[in-house]
Amino acid sequence: MQDSPDNTRMRFLLDLRRRGIGDQAVLRALEEVPRDAFLPAEMAAVAYADQALPIDCGQTISQPFVVAYMTEQLAMRPHHRVLEIGTGSGYQAAVLSRLAHRVVTIERYRTLADTAQARLNDLGFQNVEVIAGEGAQGAGDHAPFDRIRVTAAADTVPSALIDQLAVGGMLIAPLGPPDGVQHLTKVTKTETGEQRATLIPVRFVPLVAGKAQHL
Numbered sequence: 001m002q003d004s005p006d007n008t009r010m011r012f013l014l015d016l017r018r019r020g021i022g023d024q025a026v027l028r029a030l031e032e033v034p035r036d037a038f039l040p041a042e043m044a045a046v047a048y049a050d051q052a053l054p055i056d057c058g059q060t061i062s063q064p065f066v067v068a069y070m071t072e073q074l075a076m077r078p079h080h081r082v083l084e085i086g087t088g089s090g091y092q093a094a095v096l097s098r099l100a101h102r103v104v105t106i107e108r109y110r111t112l113a114d115t116a117q118a119r120l121n122d123l124g125f126q127n128v129e130v131i132a133g134e135g136a137q138g139a140g141d142h143a144p145f146d147r148i149r150v151t152a153a154a155d156t157v158p159s160a161l162i163d164q165l166a167v168g169g170m171l172i173a174p175l176g177p178p179d180g181v182q183h184l185t186k187v188t189k190t191e192t193g194e195q196r197a198t199l200i201p202v203r204f205v206p207l208v209a210g211k212a213q214h215l
């Protein structure tokens with residue numbers, strides 16, 4: 001028997017709690033963002049399953065647990081200015097936008113960037129700006145950022161992103177090989193340098209150099 005939409009979403013939240021997400025504001029943000037609206041219509045039935053799913057341009061929408069975990073690790077505050085690299089569907093940006101003052105998000109595929117911006121506008125997420133471009137360069141004209149989230153995997157954190165982080169700011173990124181298991185890594189910028197912490201294993205699509213030539 002198929003669950004009602006309400007039951008499906010309640011189970012979605014219970015699963016996040018059971019997996020260790022305890023921050024009420026993060027749980028509320030995930031509750032308030034309709035993940036089905038960020039997916040092709042034919043995938044609505046699985047929108048609240050805890051898995052990454054395919055979107056256009058061969059990319060993926062992130063797994064809800066990983067979205068919640070990354071958001072919780074970033075300890076978001078309402079005055080924060082946030083940069084995201086890898087807009088994809090716009091889902092993670094929408095979740096961030098519920099917890100921050102302003103979100104700037106960069107996507108190398110123009111199709112994805114334009115679709116995400118239109119979708120975010122339609123859904124009323126007004127504090128998100130989507131930029132089509134090369135994420136590894138960050139968005140210098142909007143810097144500094146209190147928080148930076150990278151949602152595509154690389155061996156190292158692009159140095160421009162560390163440069164654009166405010167002192168006391170935090171960045172989270174999946175670091176590791178493109179075809180293997182990466183680890184979420186948290187970087188905190190200090191007066192004198194940075195501190196790093198290695199968190200859970202994850203799998204993200206690769207951070208690809210350069211703006212996409214087509215699409």
Ligand code: SAH
Pocket residue numbers: 059060061062085086087088089090091092093106107108109112133134135136151152205206207208209210
């Ligand atoms: N946060 C997204 C999922 C991200 S998938 C969501 O919630 O749906 C990773 C995205 O990063 C893909 O859309 C990919 O095209 C993009 N990407 C990869 N390399 C990039 C780069 N160098 N600059 C900007 N975007 C990049």
